[in-house]
Every structure is written in C-alpha cells, then in structure tokens.
Amino acid sequence: MEKLDIHSTSETFEDYFERFEIWAMTKEEDEDLNIVAHFLTFIGKESYSLLRTLAMPEKPISLPYTTLKE
Template identity: 35%
Template sequence: MELPTIEQLNLEGSPSETEEWVDRFDLWCSIRKNGTQNQSALFLNAGGGGLHSLLKNLAFPEAPAKLPYESLKLLLLNHLLPTEF
C-alpha cells in the first residue's frame, strides 16, 4: 500500500491554514507509524525548505533536527500565529 503524501507548508498562509497543516501533519505521522520514527525529521522534511530555514533561525543556536517535535511545533505556531491581547 502506497502511503499518502502531504503538501508543503505555505509559510505565507493564514494562521488557520498553518494550524490546519500542523493538524494534518500529526495525522500523516499517525498513519506512517510502523515502528520507530523521527517525527522532527519528518516535520522538517514534509514542511519544505522554507519551514526548515525558518525553524533553523527560530531554534538558533540549536539545530532544529535535534529538537523534539513538540518544541518545533511550538516555535512555528508561536511565530506565525497572532498574539491575543
């Protein structure tokens, strides 16, 4: 059975589009599980070059691939989603 793919994250999309992509990524990872997987590597790869570059800057001085997935997700969402006042 061929596994479905996921489109790259549009970093210029709306906040709701970003949240929806992260939700779809979580679902995509859940159907790919058949043993141990590196969810951080999947996230950085599936999101595309723009996501990797952004997270490299946000995570500095750490390498994004060394951070847990939940940390990467929080960095992304905290950067792209509007702050409530």
C-alpha cells in the same frame, strides 16, 4: 502533502499540523525524533530555513516536535 507556506494564516498552520500528525500516525514509528525528521522533510526549504533561524543556536532536528509546533 504540500509544503508548508510560511505566509499562511495561523488557522492554515494549525490545519497543516493536524494533517501532518494524521499522516505520522499512519507510520509505525512513533519516536519523537522520527516525527521531527518526517516533519522537517515535509515542510519544504523555505519553512526549514525559517525554523533553522528561529532555533539558533540549536538545530531543528535536535528539538522536540512539541517545541517545533509551538
């Protein structure tokens, strides 16, 4: 999967999340922490930096996947 482009349209973001969730379903791990870790690994450096800034003072890894998705 390609990295998430933070300059994408909202439709592109939705498509990315759908495709990521389909990928995550192929993994046997379905705990929320595991899906968050996979997601944070997939999105790339620029997107992670943006999430880290938006999540302050929390760390992105401590947030539920549903919160990151919003």
